[in-house]
Amino acid sequence: MSKVTLQAVAAAAGVGVATVDRVLNNRAPVRPATALRVRNAAQRLGYRLICEDATGVVSASATLRMGFILLPAGYSFYQTLQDALRQHALPLHPPGSEPLFYTHDIHDVTSVVASLYTLAEQVDVIALVALDHPLIRHAIEQLSLRGIRIYALFSDFSPCGHAGYFGLDNQKAGRTAGWLATHLLQARGIAAVLTGDHRFTCQESCEISFRSYLREQQSALQVPEPLQTQETRAGGYQAASTLLAQQRDLALIYAPCGGIEGVIQALREQPKRKVALICHGPVEQGELALISGEITVMLRHDLDEMAVRITQTLQQCNIAGDRHFSRVTLPFDIVTRENL
Numbered sequence: 001m002s003k004v005t006l007q008a009v010a011a012a013a014g015v016g017v018a019t020v021d022r023v024l025n026n027r028a029p030v031r032p033a034t035a036l037r038v039r040n041a042a043q044r045l046g047y048r049l050i051c052e053d054a055t056g057v058v059s060a061s062a063t064l065r066m067g068f069i070l071l072p073a074g075y076s077f078y079q080t081l082q083d084a085l086r087q088h089a090l091p092l093h094p095p096g097s098e099p100l101f102y103t104h105d106i107h108d109v110t111s112v113v114a115s116l117y118t119l120a121e122q123v124d125v126i127a128l129v130a131l132d133h134p135l136i137r138h139a140i141e142q143l144s145l146r147g148i149r150i151y152a153l154f155s156d157f158s159p160c161g162h163a164g165y166f167g168l169d170n171q172k173a174g175r176t177a178g179w180l181a182t183h184l185l186q187a188r189g190i191a192a193v194l195t196g197d198h199r200f201t202c203q204e205s206c207e208i209s210f211r212s213y214l215r216e217q218q219s220a221l222q223v224p225e226p227l228q229t230q231e232t233r234a235g236g237y238q239a240a241s242t243l244l245a246q247q248r249d250l251a252l253i254y255a256p257c258g259g260i261e262g263v264i265q266a267l268r269e270q271p272k273r274k275v276a277l278i279c280h281g282p283v284e285q286g287e288l289a290l291i292s293g294e295i296t297v298m299l300r301h302d303l304d305e306m307a308v309r310i311t312q313t314l315q316q317c318n319i320a321g322d323r324h325f326s327r328v329t330l331p332f333d334i335v336t337r338e339n340l
Contacts, residue, residue: 008045012045013040023038023039063092065124067099068100078129085307088312106230113139116140117143120143126150127166132200137160141161149164166328167328172209174206177254180334184297188222189220190223190247190252191251191254192227193207193254206254221251229255232258234262236255236265239259253275260281276296277295278298281298286298287340298334299334313326
């Protein structure tokens with residue numbers, strides 16, 4: 001199925017784009033015969049009618065086949081994200097079809113590339129969570145040249161022809177974590193950073209911004225080289241356990257990554273160590289960890305709102321035929337045990 005734009009409907013109906021916009025989006029009156037011609041053209045080209053009022057005025061939007069590549073359900077919140085994306089994307093699909101999902105481990109680069117090419121034969125747009133790896137960027141560039149619009153989720157890619165990015169302002173997130181660290185800790189000590197992988201550009205930006213804020217404030221906190229969690233519970237447990245064993249002056253952990261559940265487990269096993277934890281979320285059982293004190297502050301995504309923004313933006317760009325890069329900055333909540 002080729003993409004359906006306002007321009008395509010206008011050409012099929014023999015009218016201008018503005019007329020199509022007025023009819024399909026109910027913006028202004030149009031002669032009944034012209035409106036009927038536009039609606040018929042829209043239906044032939046694959047538009048799905050949304051609603052019709054008593055006067056017969058119809059609003060419509062182009063159906064859109066979406067594909068997603070995410071991390072598996074065992075990686076923190078990805079099952080919740082997949083469920084939210086399915087819920088909000090399904091109504092936008094052609095009748096009888098549904099969004100397609102592939103999941104791969106963080107370092108399974110070849111499988112991510114294979115899934116990109118497979119989805120490109122089945123869908124109109126693809127959104128994925130993946131490392132900024134040369135093989136993945138090469139595949140995105142090749143598929144973008146074929147007209148497949150590909151969007152980065154959470155972590156952006158170096159320029160490779162992709163169509164957009166959905167995620168936090170990671171500089172703000174990292175600097176916010178730095179602000180929190182300096183206000184939580186007044187004495188000297190170690191402020192460690194955990195990342196999932198160095199090729200997640202979002203986490204790299206968070207780390208750089210965290211360090212930058214502390215440097216600007218002339219903080220006495222020392223920040224060693226980050227350890228990796230591999231985005232998994234086991235990796236988070238191993239990284240946090242290593243920090244607790246090797247850093248006697250460990251005062252704080254900043255973890256803008258997955259695998260926080262393992263970090264919490266390691267902290268629970270050493271209750272006498274008073275180590276603050278600033279993490280990104282949501283986290284499984286994260287509210288309980290905030291209440292019991294293993295998590296000090298969480299910078300939390302709203303995954304349902306993220307799914308809404310993703311699906312609506314993909315749909316709007318498709319309808320408008322927008323070829324510009326779409327950068328959608330998502331908000332984050334600062335959560336403590338006192339504002340749950």
